[in-house]
Amino acid sequence: MKAELEQLIALQNADTSIRKLQAEIEAIPKRRAEIEKEFDQRAFEIRELEKARDDARTERVRLETEVLEQRSNQERAERNLMSSTKQDEYTAAIREADAARKHISQLETQILEKMEAFEQAESKLKEREPEMTRLSADMEARFKEFEEQTRTQAEQLAASRIERERLVATLPKQMGALYNRISARIRDGIAVAEARNNSCTACFMSLRPHLMAEIRRGEEVIICDNCNRILYYLPSGTMQKEASPAIAAENAVA
Numbered sequence: 001m002k003a004e005l006e007q008l009i010a011l012q013n014a015d016t017s018i019r020k021l022q023a024e025i026e027a028i029p030k031r032r033a034e035i036e037k038e039f040d041q042r043a044f045e046i047r048e049l050e051k052a053r054d055d056a057r058t059e060r061v062r063l064e065t066e067v068l069e070q071r072s073n074q075e076r077a078e079r080n081l082m083s084s085t086k087q088d089e090y091t092a093a094i095r096e097a098d099a100a101r102k103h104i105s106q107l108e109t110q111i112l113e114k115m116e117a118f119e120q121a122e123s124k125l126k127e128r129e130p131e132m133t134r135l136s137a138d139m140e141a142r143f144k145e146f147e148e149q150t151r152t153q154a155e156q157l158a159a160s161r162i163e164r165e166r167l168v169a170t171l172p173k174q175m176g177a178l179y180n181r182i183s184a185r186i187r188d189g190i191a192v193a194e195a196r197n198n199s200c201t202a203c204f205m206s207l208r209p210h211l212m213a214e215i216r217r218g219e220e221v222i223i224c225d226n227c228n229r230i231l232y233y234l235p236s237g238t239m240q241k242e243a244s245p246a247i248a249a250e251n252a253v254a
């Protein structure tokens, strides 16, 4: 019986580790997004500078196109001016040429502003180049570490499943069935619990002395009246060392 209880505890540990690893593997996209977000935050100022630089460049191109349009308006007005034979045509052409010139002068001021803005952003980016290099190296290292971690978790999961199958195969059928029944019914899937200091460590229900004595003997399966888990007892020496593996694993999940 004692050996079977030990197998149940080992099975519980395997199941707990399977659940924990499955949860971690399911959370991979979320964990990856968190890393990306963290680096996005760190790179925020740099992104803003890059945006300012690119906007200035785009805006300058747009203004230059507008200058070309205004130049052709101006030239057309000047041609009209040369060929005008009537006073009102002449006046209109002069007004048009003036307007185009004024507009061009405004556009050129704006172009200079955009060039300045571009250069400012560019020089700030140059200053921060080492920081950017460090940041992308950090990010690369972090993702590499993350990939390794997820690969290890997948391997551990496969190993825990093999271990689980091995334990189930060696356990008497009845015990295995009992374990599965309890484990399926309990929300956290923890089917075995340590009895310590006269109480169940899973639900904290106190256990009567004679029940505690039976659990200590470990000759038959004792189930907690309150939470229906299989109870086991660890002598105080091993308790210090292993500190209730099933419960410790449970705490690690939470």
Ligand SMILES: [Zn+2]
Residues within 6 Å of the ligand: 193, 200, 201, 202, 203, 204, 205, 224, 225, 226, 227, 228, 229
């Ligand atoms: Zn209990």
